[in-house]
Amino acid sequence: MTVRIGMIGPGGMGQAHIDRIHSVIAGGRVVAVSDVDEVRAKEVAGRIGATAHPDSASLIGSDDVDAVMICSYGPAHEVDVLAAIAAGKPVFCEKPLTPTAEAALRIMEAEQAGGRRLVTVGFMRRFDRSYRQMKALLDSGELGETLMVHCAHRNPTVPDHYTWDMAINDTAIHEVDTMRWLLGEEFVSARVDKPKKTSLRFEHLQDPLVLILETESGVRVDDEIFVNCQFGYDIRCEAVAEKGTVSLADQNAIEVRDGSGHRNSIARDHNDRFWGAFVTEVQEWISAVSRGEHTGSTSWDGYAAACVCDAGVKALTDDGVVKVEMIAKPAFYA
Numbered sequence: 282m283t284v285r286i287g288m289i290g291p292g293g294m295g296q297a298h299i300d301r302i303h304s305v306i307a308g309g310r311v312v313a314v315s316d317v318d319e320v321r322a323k324e325v326a327g328r329i330g331a332t333a334h335p336d337s338a339s340l341i342g343s344d345d346v347d348a349v350m351i352c353s354y355g356p357a358h359e360v361d362v363l364a365a366i367a368a369g370k371p372v373f374c375e376k377p378l379t380p381t382a383e384a385a386l387r388i389m390e391a392e393q394a395g396g397r398r399l400v401t402v403g404f405m406r407r408f409d410r411s412y413r414q415m416k417a418l419l420d421s422g423e424l425g426e427t428l429m430v431h432c433a434h435r436n437p438t439v440p441d442h443y444t445w446d447m448a449i450n451d452t453a454i455h456e457v458d459t460m461r462w463l464l465g466e467e468f469v470s471a472r473v474d475k476p477k478k479t480s481l482r483f484e485h486l487q488d489p490l491v492l493i494l495e496t497e498s499g500v501r502v503d504d505e506i507f508v509n510c511q512f513g514y515d516i517r518c519e520a521v522a523e524k525g526t527v528s529l530a531d532q533n534a535i536e537v538r539d540g541s542g543h544r545n546s547i548a549r550d551h552n553d554r555f556w557g558a559f560v561t562e563v564q565e566w567i568s569a570v571s572r573g574e575h576t577g578s579t580s581w582d583g584y585a586a587a588c589v590c591d592a593g594v595k596a597l598t599d600d601g602v603v604k605v606e607m608i609a610k611p612a613f614y615a
């Protein structure tokens with residue numbers, strides 16, 4: 282069976298997903314697209330031989346669409362995820378599920394009322410080979426208990442529409458989810474350190490910043506967020522355990538030695554750095570949909586990450602340590 286996918290918001294991320302679905306991923310085809318930018322929807326639809334819908338409601342309700350992918354921007358996700366749940370269709374929603382926990386809670390409630398897990402959140406780092414190897418080693422217990430994790434998330438630059446809170450709920454959310462998964466526990470508090478700001482980008486951003494999180498068992502995670510670092514898409518992670526440390530290695534495939542020296546390349550963006558993770562993530566989702574199963578991060582993961590980000594955003598405006606507020610995990614997501 283070919284899963285017929287409706288794509289909402291085929292911008293940068295959406296078109297990258299379309300390209301991999303149509304080139305290297307098996308079992309799926311994007312047959313419908315919609316976008317608030319109708320010109321873009323028509324252009325993408327024409328290029329891939331899909332139907333352009335005037336709005337997301339028409340796409341989600343179409344009998345030609347088996348499953349929905351949402352790649353619009355964060356604040357627009359909730360309404361379309363709820364519509365997909367109401368239509369009983371599996372939905373892959375790019376991160377963040379929603380920019381606030383309150384909105385994610387509404388999604389969880391609707392999904393539970395429907396009685397079936399339909400929502401997968403696009404937290405692709407869980408599918409990255411190097412993070413998976415790091416998790417396998419930590420889970421083996423060989424290094425003892427994990428005590429601290431040092432992360433860095435650097436982007437060359439961000440667009441004009443990137444708002445101050447996105448440093449937490451759009452960027453740091455990757456580490457929030459990956460660390461919940463890596464450590465297998467929830468965060469209980471957040472704090473933000475605000476170093477000297479870069480002069481090379483927008484005044485309204487606190488850039489860089491360091492988000493400091495603590496888990497239930499006391500593991501301390503620090504996450505440097507520097508979204509205008511100029512030089513590349515640089516993702517770092519080092520876990521410090523009782524008997525050793527494990528870090529992500531440099532991700533480049535080749536090294537060059539010549540008259541100018543010894544060097545390797547630095548990834549430019551998420552597609553470059555996490556290409557393999559995206560392919561595995563979307564392939565597993567399409568395969569699961571065709572079997573009538575759920576895979577990947579759940580609405581609970583989207584909600585839990587949003588709760589931590591809400592605390593992080595509050596810590597960015599009010600100084601000090603902010604408690605993470607979270608409901609108990611419903612049995613539906615156990």
Ligand SMILES: NC(=O)c1ccc[n+]([C@@H]2O[C@H](COP(=O)([O-])OP(=O)(O)OC[C@H]3O[C@@H](n4cnc5c(N)ncnc54)[C@H](O)[C@@H]3O)[C@@H](O)[C@H]2O)c1
Nearest residue numbers: 290291292293294316317318352353354355357375376551
């Ligand atoms: N996993 C990752 O590493 C990763 C990387 C980039 C983006 N993302 C996520 O993907 C999503 C899209 O990001 P992007 O970089 O592709 O942005 P983008 O601006 O390139 O594309 C967004 C598209 O959505 C459309 N859109 C906006 N509101 C809409 C609405 N209400 N209904 C339909 N279409 C709408 C826009 O017109 C645009 O075509 C965001 O949620 C972002 O956080 C994830």
Ligand SMILES: O[C@H]1[C@H](O)[C@@H](O)[C@H](O)[C@@H](O)[C@H]1O
Nearest residue numbers: 434436451452453455508551
């Ligand atoms: O939406 C993007 C995307 O999630 C990238 O992976 C991240 O590095 C950026 O900071 C964020 O703005």
